[in-house]
Amino acid sequence: MPKSKKELISEEELLVNEVKRIRHLLPATGGRKLYEMLKPVLQEYCIKMGRDKLFHILKRNGLLLEKPRKHSRTTNSNHSFFKHPNLIQNLIPAKTNLIFVSGITYIRVKDGFAYLSLVTDLYSKKIVGFNLHSSLETEGCIHALHMALAQLPKNKKVIHHSDPILLEGLHGYFDSLRLQNQYD
Numbered sequence: 001m002p003k004s005k006k007e008l009i010s011e012e013e014l015l016v017n018e019v020k021r022i023r024h025l026l027p028a029t030g031g032r033k034l035y036e037m038l039k040p041v042l043q044e045y046c047i048k049m050g051r052d053k054l055f056h057i058l059k060r061n062g063l064l065l066e067k068p069r070k071h072s073r074t075t076n077s078n079h080s081f082f083k084h085p086n087l088i089q090n091l092i093p094a095k096t097n098l099i100f101v102s103g104i105t106y107i108r109v110k111d112g113f114a115y116l117s118l119v120t121d122l123y124s125k126k127i128v129g130f131n132l133h134s135s136l137e138t139e140g141c142i143h144a145l146h147m148a149l150a151q152l153p154k155n156k157k158v159i160h161h162s163d164p165i166l167l168e169g170l171h172g173y174f175d176s177l178r179l180q181n182q183y184d
Contacts, residue, residue, distance in 0.1 A: 093123040119148035
């Protein structure tokens with residue numbers, strides 16, 4: 001026999017109160033774990049409810065938790081630094097050592113993140129410079145850049161392309177390019 005609206009509301013109130021009690025003890029308990037923890041209560045009160053219905057009740061009552069951010073942000077397009085023109089747009093390299101592309105990515109490690117700076121030859125896709133470092137400061141990127149530039153023939157110029165990245169001192173990076181006579 002279908003339950004009345006009053007019975008459904010009281011079931012929801014019961015579940016909401018039970019969720020609040022659990023969350024008081026274990027604040028970071030997510031919906032799936034809550035569902036498993038609530039099964040004895042559901043059985044005791046003869047409440048038939050699946051996980052999805054519980055999620056709807058949690059959402060309706062503002063009890064869903066925000067998912068924690070599990071990644072590190074390495075790109076920032078809203079910075080106040082000078083935005084250099086994109087010299088490689090519509091440009092296809094015909095041989096190696098014409099265009100270097102640099103980027104940075106993160107790697108999850110035990111205590112947080114490590115950052116891998118890479119410099120790649122656009123034509124051959126070969127990694128010509130790399131450095132693994134513990135922060136987004138410029139030193140790691142500069143080491144990768146120096147490794148790449150050291151492989152070039154003397155007086156060889158390349159176009160260097162990089163996405164906007166969260167570095168504390170971009171000037172040091174561009175100074176390295178200018179010192180190596182690799183920046184226009």
